[in-house]
Structures are given as C-alpha cells and as structure tokens.
Amino acid sequence: MRRETQNILLVLLGGALLKISFSGLYLRYVQKGLLPLLIAAGTIMIGLAVFAIVQDIRRAKAAAEGDHDGHDGHDGDEQQHSHSHSSRSTWLMLLPVMAVFLISPPALGGDVVSSAADTNQTQRSRNLLGELPSGDVIPLSMTEFVTRTAWDESGTLDNRRVKLTGFLTRADSDTFVARLAISCCAADARPLKVRLTGDVPALPNEQWVELTGKVVPKSASEKNSWVPSFTVESSTSVAEPVEPYES
Template structure:
C-alpha cells in the first residue's frame, strides 16, 4: 500500500472515531466509560497521519512514489470503502435478532453480585439486569408483591411476548440478552418497540427449566423512544 493511502486511511479512521464519539453513536458499539479512549485513539491516528504527511513532503518522498506505482492506486482506494461506511451509515443498536439467536443459558452466566436493599416507594424502577438477577438468585423473594418499572423493547417468540434488553460488559462483541415474559394486558405493538412496563414478578417463575426467564404481570404499559444508551452493563 502506498504511503499516501496509508495516511488517508489514518485520517479517515481517526475522523470516524471522533465522529461517532462526539455524535453519541459510539454508544451503539461500546460502553460510555470508553469514550475518552475513543477520542484519544482518534486524535492519535490523525496526529500520526499528519506527522507522516509533513515528513514525506520534507523528504520529497511523495513525488518519488508517484513515478512508478500509478498502477496500484486503484486497488488501494477500495480500502477506503469500509471507512466511508462509518461516515455514511448509522447502524441500529442490537435488538431482537440477537435475543432470539443467542442461547437462553447466557442469562445464567451473569455474576452473582451482592444484591443491595430495594428502594422504598410504590413503584421501583430497576434495570433489566438487576431485575433478572434478583429473580434468579434472590431466594428471599424481596421482589414478591412489589411493583416494578422496567424499560426494554418488545419481542415475540413461540407465542409469548417479552420485554428484552441487551447487556454488554465492554462492547457490542460481548453482548448478552436479557428478557422478561410479559403477562396481562399487553397492547399489540410492533416488535422492537421500546416500552416502559409496570407490574409485578410472578414469584418463583424464573428457574432452570425456562432458562431463568421470569414472568411479569403487567398493569401499566407505555411506549417510549429508544434510550440514548440502549445497552445495559
């Protein structure tokens, strides 16, 4: 690959990292805590490219490279296509496809963190991660009889309706699905519509037989926009 093409690739890759960082698109790929590293990587790439360009101009290598390698320029430009895709295409966040395709046993691989006390109040807002973890590991039944509010996207499979969420530890590559089986009055909304559901867990409904998927009796159901941070940790 010619040095000019290498430098252009570095500039575009660095620019792509900065674009997704400052536009918020990075949340579709990695956790929020990694934002400083993405920005630093983008700045370093652009800096290296600019340093190389200045060095080549001073040494006259750019002119020398043009004289005998014109035949290779067409193929190297194809390498820019994946980079341009980052600028032109905004991929959706992971959704129902990964929940359906992933083994349900992935939900049993979460860590057994110590569960803290539930907050007081008529309705307890919980992440899907904490709710599913509590229904699987909290044998004292602290959620029984408590009204809980969950946020997730709708998913239908095998005649059942679920509220689902994707959790990641670092980035989208280690995504794992979480889902809750919904019962009660569930409106006919399209799959992957984001919703807030309020209701109560069905005691002892999460077990090894159903891959630790709890059942949830809905008493309130509200469509919402996709969260800015679609993934949980």
C-alpha cells in the same frame, strides 16, 4: 500500500472515531467509560497522518531542490504503476469508515435476543443483590430484575410493583420485553428478557416501552432458562434511550 494511501486511511479512520465519539453514536458499540480512549485513538491517528504528510512534503521539496541531472524516471514510473495496482484492494478498508459516516448502523436488537443462548442471561454472582429501594414503584434495570428472579430465594420482589424499560420481541405465541447488556462492547452483548403476561402491549417488535407491573413469583427456573414472567399493569411507548445497552 503507498504512503499517500496510508495517510488518507489514517485520517478517515481517526475522523470516524472522533465523529462517533462526539455525536454519541459510540454508545451503540462500546460502553460509556471508553469514550476517552476513543477520542485519544482518533486524535493520535489524525496526528500521525498529519505528521507523515508534513514529512513527505519536506522530503519532496528537498528532492526537488537537489541535482537530478541524468536521472532516468522510467523505473520510478514503473514502480509507481505497480504500486497503484497493488494498493487498489486497500481502498476496501474505507467501506467500514463510510458505513460510519453515511449509514450509522443501529444498536443491536431483537435478532440478537432470539439467536443468543438463553443460558447467558443470569451470569451474575449473588453478591450483586442489595436492598431494594422504597416506594410504590421500583425502577429496576433488566439486569437486576433478571438476576434477582434467578438468585434471590427470599422473594424480595414478590408483590412489589416494578418498572422495566426495554424493547418488545416475540417468539411463537409469547411476548417478551428485552434488553442487551455489554461488558465492553457490542461484540460481547448478552440478552436479557422477561416474558410478559397480563395487559401485554399490542405494539410492533423492537418498540421501546416502559412497563409497570409485578413479577410472577417463582416463574424463573432452569426449565425455562431462568426467564421470569412479568404481569403488566400499564405500559407506555418511549423512544430508544441514548444508552441502549446495560452494563
């Protein structure tokens, strides 16, 4: 790969990282806590490219000022021609960069929920369970709701009105509200889903909603892969949140 190609790729890759960092798009790929690392990585890439470009310009000026009498530039032309052929494939590395700049891939959604193994839903330890807040309606993350229905044998959620936020997805004749949780980045996303009963909203798949209702006691079991059921009392369509993933 020619040095010019390397420098261009560094600038574009660094620019792509900074773009998704400052625009908030990085939340579709990684957790919020990794923002400083993304900004640092993008800044370092661009800084290395600028440093290399300055060094190349200085070397070129020094070479131009030297005495090159009798130098045969034929070999250099052949070498440059050879490098131009060998570096063509490296431009394919620009495809993911252009995807970030031009396409902006959406956050993962229902396809991941449908294809992932359901047994990964409740891989949380019992020590995450704490006291539920007071109030007529308890807003809970999907992670906490699914974890409690699987591990909390005391039934603290029974007869408590809960608010859940997620997107709708369907399988066979069942409708689910789902959310994806990540530990680090979108590559390790795991699905969390809840089967809906009662006043199920007649909205398209992938539509984000806020649901208020109650858990069906003892509905999560090993037989149904620990997927709880939720009786919907009211629902509201909402926009996709800025942070689509839970952690």
